[in-house]
Amino acid sequence: MSEKEVKNLEAIFEARIARDEKIEPKDWMPEKYRKTHIRQISQHAHSEIVGMLPEGNWISRAPSLRRKAALLAKVQDEAGHGLYLYSACETLGVSRDELYDQLHSGKAKYSSIFNYPTVTWADIGAIGWLVDGAAIINQVPLCNTSFGPYARAMVRVCKEESFHQRQGYEIMLTLCNGTEEQKAMAQDALNRWWWPSLMMLGPTDAESIHTEQSMKWKLKRKTNDELRQQFIDQTVPQADILGLTVPDPDLKWNEERGSYDFGEIDWDEFWQVVKGHGPCNKERMNARVGAWERGTWVRDAAMAYAEKQEEKKVSKAS
Amino acid sequence: MANQNLYNYILGIADNSLVLGQRLGELCGHGPSLETDIAGTNISLDLIGQTRSYFQYAAKVSGKELTEDDIAFLRLERDYRNVLLVEQPNTHFGYVIARQYLFDVFHLLFLNELQYSKDETLSAIAKKGIKEVSYHKRFSGDWIKRLGDGTEESHEKMQEAVDDLWRYTDELFEMSEDDQQMVSEGIGVDLPKLKESYYDEVSELLSEATLEIPERKYFSYGGKNGVHTEHMGYLLADLQYMQRTYPNMQW
Numbered sequence: 001m002s003e004k005e006v007k008n009l010e011a012i013f014e015a016r017i018a019r020d021e022k023i024e025p026k027d028w029m030p031e032k033y034r035k036t037h038i039r040q041i042s043q044h045a046h047s048e049i050v051g052m053l054p055e056g057n058w059i060s061r062a063p064s065l066r067r068k069a070a071l072l073a074k075v076q077d078e079a080g081h082g083l084y085l086y087s088a089c090e091t092l093g094v095s096r097d098e099l100y101d102q103l104h105s106g107k108a109k110y111s112s113i114f115n116y117p118t119v120t121w122a123d124i125g126a127i128g129w130l131v132d133g134a135a136i137i138n139q140v141p142l143c144n145t146s147f148g149p150y151a152r153a154m155v156r157v158c159k160e161e162s163f164h165q166r167q168g169y170e171i172m173l174t175l176c177n178g179t180e181e182q183k184a185m186a187q188d189a190l191n192r193w194w195w196p197s198l199m200m201l202g203p204t205d206a207e208s209i210h211t212e213q214s215m216k217w218k219l220k221r222k223t224n225d226e227l228r229q230q231f232i233d234q235t236v237p238q239a240d241i242l243g244l245t246v247p248d249p250d251l252k253w254n255e256e257r258g259s260y261d262f263g264e265i266d267w268d269e270f271w272q273v274v275k276g277h278g279p280c281n282k283e284r285m286n287a288r289v290g291a292w293e294r295g296t297w298v299r300d301a302a303m304a305y306a307e308k309q310e311e312k313k314v315s316k317a318s
Numbered sequence: 319m320a321n322q323n324l325y326n327y328i329l330g331i332a333d334n335s336l337v338l339g340q341r342l343g344e345l346c347g348h349g350p351s352l353e354t355d356i357a358g359t360n361i362s363l364d365l366i367g368q369t370r371s372y373f374q375y376a377a378k379v380s381g382k383e384l385t386e387d388d389i390a391f392l393r394l395e396r397d398y399r400n401v402l403l404v405e406q407p408n409t410h411f412g413y414v415i416a417r418q419y420l421f422d423v424f425h426l427l428f429l430n431e432l433q434y435s436k437d438e439t440l441s442a443i444a445k446k447g448i449k450e451v452s453y454h455k456r457f458s459g460d461w462i463k464r465l466g467d468g469t470e471e472s473h474e475k476m477q478e479a480v481d482d483l484w485r486y487t488d489e490l491f492e493m494s495e496d497d498q499q500m501v502s503e504g505i506g507v508d509l510p511k512l513k514e515s516y517y518d519e520v521s522e523l524l525s526e527a528t529l530e531i532p533e534r535k536y537f538s539y540g541g542k543n544g545v546h547t548e549h550m551g552y553l554l555a556d557l558q559y560m561q562r563t564y565p566n567m568q569w
Binding site: 049052053056059060061062063064065066067068069072073075076079080082083086121171174177178179181182287290291292294295296297298299300301302303304305308 | 346347349350351355356359360362363366370391411465469475560567569
């Protein structure tokens with residue numbers, strides 16, 4: 001294909017996106033579009049799978065049968081999200097095994113928030129309320145993103161995430177209506193999860209390298225800083241209802257802006273965790289790689305069995 | 319208590335679901351593939367759901383001010399009545415599958431009888447459970463076949479797990495005093511009657527999976543009388559952690 005022809009295809013492609021048409025896997029797409037989508041969707045899938053670990057940590061110790069069942073269901077939902085995000089990614093011509101390799105080798109990233117430990121039951125509430133809350137803000141715009149399989153997967157993901165968020169908030173509410181010990185547990189969880197949750201919305205716009213192109217492809221509709229502000233404005237009143245204090249002495253309502261002003265985020269901490277030196281980066285990777293390696297004989301057996309069954313069918317037929 | 323036999327009987331059934339659900343929950347996020355992770359969690363969720371129905375009923379039968387959580391979390395180890403099979407650890411995926419299948423076959427035969435119980439609540443719980451447990455058995459049975467007739471390594475591992483867990487199978491059919499009382503009232507299931515079908519079905523599947531049927535004369539018992547294996551204390555330490563550390567709170 002000549003350079004001119006490619007340019008022409010690109011122009012048609014960009015025009016389709018501008019008209020809000022969906023791009024489907026078999027459609028022509030620029031290589032950069034394919035790569036960017038593989039990166040983002042797989043990163044999202046990995047986050048779901050790694051995200052199962054900090055919450056899974058509390059399944060065996062959930063404080064009531066109702067909470068145990070709800071947590072099992074939630075973590076199972078996350079596995080489901082991983083599954084259809086990996087499937088969406090596979091439509092772009094990459095296999096799930098390749099994507100796992102990228103995760104296990106450290107080449108692919110996942111959301112840094114899951115590198116923080118869940119040390120009390122209240123952390124399960126805080127994750128639902130704050131982490132899923134921030135995730136929804138990131139993800140709702142993706143229901144209208146240009147790549148069809150991703151947009152459709154996100155519709156379902158967002159519905160379930162919003163249920164998880166309410167569930168998390170309800171855990172917090174129960175704790176805050178409980179004993180002094182329970183309320184202290186809730187406050188402690190908010191103290192530890194607040195700042196990492198703000199960091200979840202990504203580096204400041206000045207530092208964000210992908211924003212411009214992603215906006216054009218509707219992988220992004222608002223900048224990181226706008227999303228962060230939206231999250232804070234939405235979450236602070238919820239903390240007030242709980243009677244908890246947001247751990248930011250600079251947090252203040254700004255009448256003029258109609259928004260909260262907030263303190264400086266510790267970006268050194270953000271980069272430290274992104275670069276692999278957070279409290280649980282190593283533990284999370286060990287858990288993922290360990291499960292994968294321990295499961296090799298099981299997956300090999302399933303393949304061998306399927307082949308044997310196939311052979312039997314063929315020999316019966318002949 | 320209004321009906322101590324019935325209360326004990328319900329707990330005996332429910333503890334199997336609780337403890338197996340707990341064991342499967344430990345694996346969530348650590349399975350050999352995403353699909354098996356989802357299935358295992360799903361089975362755990364079914365079992366915990368069944369446990370809740372049984373315990374809610376038991377709380378009512380007790381005539382005391384008990385909740386499902388009091389019963390689930392606040393008993394001493396000696397008062398848990400689950401069979402030893404379900405408390406065995408997740409040694410490797412072969413054990414998880416063998417434990418599951420050896421229990422599922424029993425569980426389905428059991429619920430198929432319990433649905434005809436004179437006790438309407440137990441009958442209703444059983445009817446709902448039959449659908450779920452049929453799926454559990456299909457899942458575990460399919461994996462026994464894959465692992466048994468997969469690779470040489472998987473065959474060995476699967477055989478090892480079946481051999482090790484086989485000694486816990488006979489306890490499934492052991493009759494406690496409460497079992498006997500409930501059978502005589504038309505409420506409970508006559509367990510020894512299920513035994514032949516159980517071993518026939520299990521043996522047939524193991525053979526299909528190219529596995530040997532263990533020949534064993536000696537079996538282990540005790541769970542139904544509250545004498546558990548050494549694994550149980552650790553399982554309960556996890557299960558009861560919150561309720562023991564923070565007593566009398568709402569969650």
